[in-house]
Amino acid sequence: MSPRPNFTFKKIPLTIASIALIVMMVVTVIHVIGRLFFASPLYGGIEIISLAGVFSISFAIGYTQAERSHIIIEILTHRLPERLKPFFAIFSLFISFCAVMFLGWGALIYTYDALIKRGSMTPVLHLPAAPFRVILVLGCMILLGYFAYHLVEAVKKLRK
Numbered sequence: 001m002s003p004r005p006n007f008t009f010k011k012i013p014l015t016i017a018s019i020a021l022i023v024m025m026v027v028t029v030i031h032v033i034g035r036l037f038f039a040s041p042l043y044g045g046i047e048i049i050s051l052a053g054v055f056s057i058s059f060a061i062g063y064t065q066a067e068r069s070h071i072i073i074e075i076l077t078h079r080l081p082e083r084l085k086p087f088f089a090i091f092s093l094f095i096s097f098c099a100v101m102f103l104g105w106g107a108l109i110y111t112y113d114a115l116i117k118r119g120s121m122t123p124v125l126h127l128p129a130a131p132f133r134v135i136l137v138l139g140c141m142i143l144l145g146y147f148a149y150h151l152v153e154a155v156k157k158l159r160k
Helices: 011-038 045-066 074-078 085-116 130-159
Strands: none
Touching: 011 045, 045 130, 074 085, 085 130
16 A cells, blocks of 8 residues: 655645745845845835735635634633534634635735736736736635635534
């Protein structure tokens, strides 16, 4: 029997977010060194950091939800009776799902607008804005998928 591969779908967003974070770090270092020692910061450095942040945030939040590593407010959940905790978990997942759904819908409209308008570019480097907006929508879709999966899991757990 062959060993199970150690790679899962959850690692794809983590890898993308990690690469984006490394890009942000390298650009920040180059920007600061250029400003301090050469009196000339990296042209478009702030914009590159912002665009890499779109990748980093969009994919890191989905991975964090997949791993269930978000911060839980223990003050509220600790004092609840055991039979109410599943209801609270379902309620919080539902609220989170709805919030991300509205965010994703707004991002989808924002992306559609960027795809329709030809002049939708970033301010400094004049890169097309649409691919970065698509990444935001993709990150919302990944997060919605994990919220839906965890919501179904919580309902199944409540029924048992």
